[in-house]
Amino acid sequence: MSSPTVDHRKAVEQVLHYLKSAPECGILYGNHGHTRIECFSDSDWTGCKEDRRSTSGYCVFIGGNLVSWKNKTQNVVSRSSVEAEYRAMAKSVCEIIWVYQLLDEIGIKVSVLAKLWCDNQAAIHIASNLVFHERTKHVEIDCHFIREKIQQGLISSGYVETREQLGDIFTKALNGIRINYLCNKLGMINIYNPT
Known part of the structure; x- marks a missing residue:
């Protein structure tokens, strides 16, 4: 907003x-019979052609309902796709913590671990396995708080196949069929269709 260009317009x-x-x-929004918190985290490695920065994206569900989503260009250039995914996971964990705090403030206790879904198995291993940390010294230390939150029992991480990665809609250019599929999975409907 501070210096818009023709491309922004x-x-x-x-x-x-x-x-x-x-x-x-x-x-x-509907009652799906549970109050689980799930987050789909994704990134596009070096997606910006101008500065080669990656875009992080996530979407958070509570009880099967989409409640939060975001995409944002990462602050630094990631040296690998794993690093880009890991940074996206870190942003996602921040959002999960915020959701937990919000639910707690309004009197809703969530007893089940939040599930953080990612389509990069190496990033998942880094988050949960101390052995992998020696290979990732170039990732900022504060990003490793994901592992701390796993150890605290706040979240658990899991692998989701790329074709089921809902975060893709926030990080990648997609075709119409893929967009329709992901919008459907996110809970988007035609509000004028009779049910």
């Missing part, structure tokens, strides 16, 4: 065009 126009062409899209 084009991006805003694309977003507005999408919103204008899809007024029927919405998210319906």
Whole structure:
């Protein structure tokens, strides 16, 4: 916002065009019979062609309902796809902690570990296995708080296949079929369709 360019204007126009062409899209929240917290974390390694920075993206579900999502360019250039994914996981864990605190403040106790899904097995191993840390000295020390949160019993990490990675919609350019599939998985529906 501080120094917009023509490219920024084009991006805003694309977003507005999408919103204008899809007024029927919405998210319906329902009771899915549980209060589990799940987060899908993803990144695109060196996705920005100008500065080669990666984009982190995540989406958080409570009880099967999408409640939070974000994508943001990472602050530093990642030297590997694992590092980019790990940084995305770190941002996701921050959001999970915030969700836990919010639920606690409104009187909802969550007794089940939050599940952090990632499609990069090496990043998952780094988070849960101390042996891998020697290979990742170039990753900032504060990113390793993911392992601490796993040890504290706040989260558990899990592998999700790339085709089921809901975070892709926040980090990658996708075709229409893939976008429709992911929007459906995120809970987006046509609010004008009769049920």
